[in-house]
Amino acid sequence: MRRVIAAVAALAMLALTGAAPAPATAGKSNPAADLKAFQDYFKTSFPKVPFDDFVNGPYAVNKGMRAQWEQIMQFPPYDFELADGKKLFETKFANGKSYGDCFPDKGIGIAQTYPHFDAKTGQVVTLVDAINACRVTNGEAKLDVSKGPMAEIAAYMVSTSHGKRFDVTIPDDPRALAAYEAGKQFFYSRRGQLNFSCASCHVQSAGKRLRGDIIAPALGLVAAFPIYRDAWGNIGTLGRRFVECNAQVRAVAFKPDSTIYHDLEYFLTYMDNGLPVTGPGTRP
Amino acid sequence: MKGSEIMRRRVASGAVAAPLPSALLCLVLGLGLACGFAGAARAAGTQAGYDAAIKAAEAAEHQAGLTHDQWTPTVEALKAAHAAAAAKDFAKATELAQHAEALAQLSIAQAQSEQTAWHSAVLR
Amino acid sequence: MRLTIPVLLLAAAAILALPEIGAAQQKPTAAGSAAVPALTGSALAGQKLAFSRKKGNCLACHTMRGSDVPSNVGPELVNLKALFPHRKDLVAIVTNEQARNPQTVMPPFGKNLILSAKEIQEVVDFLYTL
Numbered sequence: 001m002r003r004v005i006a007a008v009a010a011l012a013m014l015a016l017t018g019a020a021p022a023p024a025t026a027g028k029s030n031p032a033a034d035l036k037a038f039q040d041y042f043k044t045s046f047p048k049v050p051f052d053d054f055v056n057g058p059y060a061v062n063k064g065m066r067a068q069w070e071q072i073m074q075f076p077p078y079d080f081e082l083a084d085g086k087k088l089f090e091t092k093f094a095n096g097k098s099y100g101d102c103f104p105d106k107g108i109g110i111a112q113t114y115p116h117f118d119a120k121t122g123q124v125v126t127l128v129d130a131i132n133a134c135r136v137t138n139g140e141a142k143l144d145v146s147k148g149p150m151a152e153i154a155a156y157m158v159s160t161s162h163g164k165r166f167d168v169t170i171p172d173d174p175r176a177l178a179a180y181e182a183g184k185q186f187f188y189s190r191r192g193q194l195n196f197s198c199a200s201c202h203v204q205s206a207g208k209r210l211r212g213d214i215i216a217p218a219l220g221l222v223a224a225f226p227i228y229r230d231a232w233g234n235i236g237t238l239g240r241r242f243v244e245c246n247a248q249v250r251a252v253a254f255k256p257d258s259t260i261y262h263d264l265e266y267f268l269t270y271m272d273n274g275l276p277v278t279g280p281g282t283r284p
Numbered sequence: 285m286k287g288s289e290i291m292r293r294r295v296a297s298g299a300v301a302a303p304l305p306s307a308l309l310c311l312v313l314g315l316g317l318a319c320g321f322a323g324a325a326r327a328a329g330t331q332a333g334y335d336a337a338i339k340a341a342e343a344a345e346h347q348a349g350l351t352h353d354q355w356t357p358t359v360e361a362l363k364a365a366h367a368a369a370a371a372k373d374f375a376k377a378t379e380l381a382q383h384a385e386a387l388a389q390l391s392i393a394q395a396q397s398e399q400t401a402w403h404s405a406v407l408r
Numbered sequence: 409m410r411l412t413i414p415v416l417l418l419a420a421a422a423i424l425a426l427p428e429i430g431a432a433q434q435k436p437t438a439a440g441s442a443a444v445p446a447l448t449g450s451a452l453a454g455q456k457l458a459f460s461r462k463k464g465n466c467l468a469c470h471t472m473r474g475s476d477v478p479s480n481v482g483p484e485l486v487n488l489k490a491l492f493p494h495r496k497d498l499v500a501i502v503t504n505e506q507a508r509n510p511q512t513v514m515p516p517f518g519k520n521l522i523l524s525a526k527e528i529q530e531v532v533d534f535l536y537t538l
Contacts, residue, residue, distance in 0.1 A: 033408075034406075034407075034408075037407045037408045038407050041407045184406070185402055188402040188403075188405045188406055189398040189401075189402040190394060190398055190401070190402075191353050191394065191395075191398070192353075192355055192356070193355045193356070193357050193387070193390075193391075193515075193520050193521075193522060194515040194520075194522070195394065195506070195515050195516055195520060196513065196515070197402070197405060199405050200513040201513070203405075203407065204405075204511070204513050205481045205513055208479075208480050208481045209477075209478055209479045209480045209481070210468055210469060210479060210481055211467065211468045211477050211479060212477040212478070212479070215481070247356060250355055250356045250357055251353065251354070251355060251356065252354035252355065252356055252359060254352075260352070357521075383521070386521060387520075387521060390519070390520055390521065401510075404510070404511070405511065
């Protein structure tokens with residue numbers, strides 16, 4: 001019993017020290033300054049990688065992986081799902097309308113603006129959300145937000161934005177800034193039994209080898225989604241990958257369409273502003 | 285507004301407070317009979333000892349949920365504890381529940397320390 | 409009771425040198441040596457932990473003799489006896505490297521109960537054969 005008491009007392013002390021007051025680093029939110037520091041860090045860390053190439057993740061920073069990838073891309077593994085996505089996108093709902101009716105420019109070439117902040121609801125809206133909202137508006141059931149038809153439709157919509165550059169805006173609205181800051185905090189906070197943050201791997205260990213895989217740099221990390229992942233054997237959304245990442249650090253994952261993952265996607269996609277849209281992509 | 289406050293508001297509806305672990309409560313409350321009883325019961329692997337241990341573990345995991353930092357090994361240990369108790373192996377079940385509580389307390393401590401520690405990792 | 413022991417490491421790691429298990433200490437290997445010593449006892453148990461995904465998973469981040477995947481998140485594990493003549497220093501790193509380096513990405517295997525105190529001793533026995 002004494003051992004238990006001693007151990008728990010030690011833990012309690014740890015908890016107390018953890019509750020120390022915040023350092024005076026937390027100033028006013030400044031996404032534009034964050035973006036510059038973030039992109040500069042990776043440009044400096046990988047001076048030989050052209051800026052636009054960061055969208056290719058591990059293939060941008062490792063020659064061997066790139067050679068394999070270039071072979072794979074002669075017959076991209078997501079081709080069938082992308083074709084299905086186009087078909088689904090163009091299929092009319094029971095009420096005669098279609099996805100294109102829900103979006104500006106009929107949904108073609110607009111993916112680079114997602115996620116966007118909806119001033120009416122105060123929410124961050126991802127492309128996946130917008131697709132489901134469109135379905136609900138037209139009397140259809142929501143789709144699973146991780147894989148299957150949703151990932152296929154999103155893949156098609158993203159593919160129509162090829163060549164355009166990410167242009168995510170954070171309006172000067174406290175709710176939008178709060179969402180951005182929450183996503184940023186999540187990205188840098190350690191979690192799970194393994195005590196990793198997103199940044200532990202994708203900033204601090206970017207480009208390094210992990211059990212034979214190359215860790216993708218955080219810059220460009222979301223630019224190729226949805227992705228066909230060999231480990232999945234099919235195409236999936238960013239929410240699906242967030243769930244998987246959290247489980248890998250031994251943290252209980254949130255729902256793929258949870259508010260916190262939306263905030264994280266908002267932060268990460270904003271950090272990719274200026275990079276070309278390249279999804280769907282493929283990863284090991 | 286500080287990021288930590290923002291996220292706390294956004295991800296947690298309840299208060300983020302460290303619950304006192306049961307054993308520490310015993311320490312704080314002094315040399316109460318209850319502690320002696322709990323200790324004896326745990327050693328013997330009784331249902332009562334398990335009940336106390338699993339209650340403490342689940343309370344701690346609930347708190348971890350409020351900090352939005354639960355760990356999968358905690359969930360696994362709780363599940364294994366329930367299974368051992370169902371098989372009437374209270375010694376094992378108690379040990380697993382205590383392990384789950386320790387993990388849950390660690391996850392709470394992590395969440396609390398990260399409320400400020402994350403700032404030092406930000407690219408700037 | 410056994411499960412509570414690793415928690416103690418939290419407070420004790422810095423000051424506590426646990427009794428030697430020591431099976432592996434008799435056979436230090438020269439750095440770069442191709443000869444693979446036949447591991448036994450505690451060092452063998454430690455190697456299994458170091459290679460297992462569920463437990464130590466050391467080779468996810470470190471290259472070391474006997475692993476078939478190159479990893480470089482952390483430094484190559486070689487010649488550790490010379491680098492860490494004091495066993496407690498190596499135990500402390502495996503237990504909670506963040507105590508020494510707050511920005512490390514190395515998981516705190518002891519502090520977060522990923523490995524038990526006994527398992528950490530086994531891993532250290534294995535590391536001293538590298």
